[in-house]
Amino acid sequence: MGNIYGKGAKGKATKLHALITRSKGSCEKCGAGEQAFLQCAHIISRKYSWTRTDLDNAFCLCASCHRFFTDNPVEFGIFTIEMIGDDKFDELIQKRNSIDKFDWEEEAERLNAIAKEGELL
Numbered sequence: 001m002g003n004i005y006g007k008g009a010k011g012k013a014t015k016l017h018a019l020i021t022r023s024k025g026s027c028e029k030c031g032a033g034e035q036a037f038l039q040c041a042h043i044i045s046r047k048y049s050w051t052r053t054d055l056d057n058a059f060c061l062c063a064s065c066h067r068f069f070t071d072n073p074v075e076f077g078i079f080t081i082e083m084i085g086d087d088k089f090d091e092l093i094q095k096r097n098s099i100d101k102f103d104w105e106e107e108a109e110r111l112n113a114i115a116k117e118g119e120l121l
Contacts, residue, residue: 009104014046016111017053023120027062029069029079036062041069043080043092049102050095053111056084057092 005015018040026033041061044051051057059080061069069076081089115121 009108010049010052013053013104013108013111016108016115017055017058019120020055020111020115020118021058021060023118024060026060027065028059028083029061029065032062032064036064039063039066041066043084043089044096048096049104050098050100051092053107054092054095055114056088059083 003011005011005018021040022038025038027036027038032038038060039062041059042052043057043059046052069079112121
């Protein structure tokens, strides 16, 4: 299996983002713990650089809830608005649409500092 996070600084930032998100320790939908294979579930697709590693752009979900929401996007939308509210969702949409160049080196450093502070590394 290949590297699911990508290469270089972008891959490092993506991996750190997932690590930090999963460190919440339980599924934000059903409450299942680490034994339920916790995953990083993006609100806005990770194909958008400006929201890919935004810590407000992901939930910690167990594999089962992540699959359910992948297959049921309307329910995921409802869950998202209940969890973060319309204003935060609108902020993510605006951020997603940024056309400025994204600095992956800087982002990897920022997330690395957060992970170290949380003693995840």
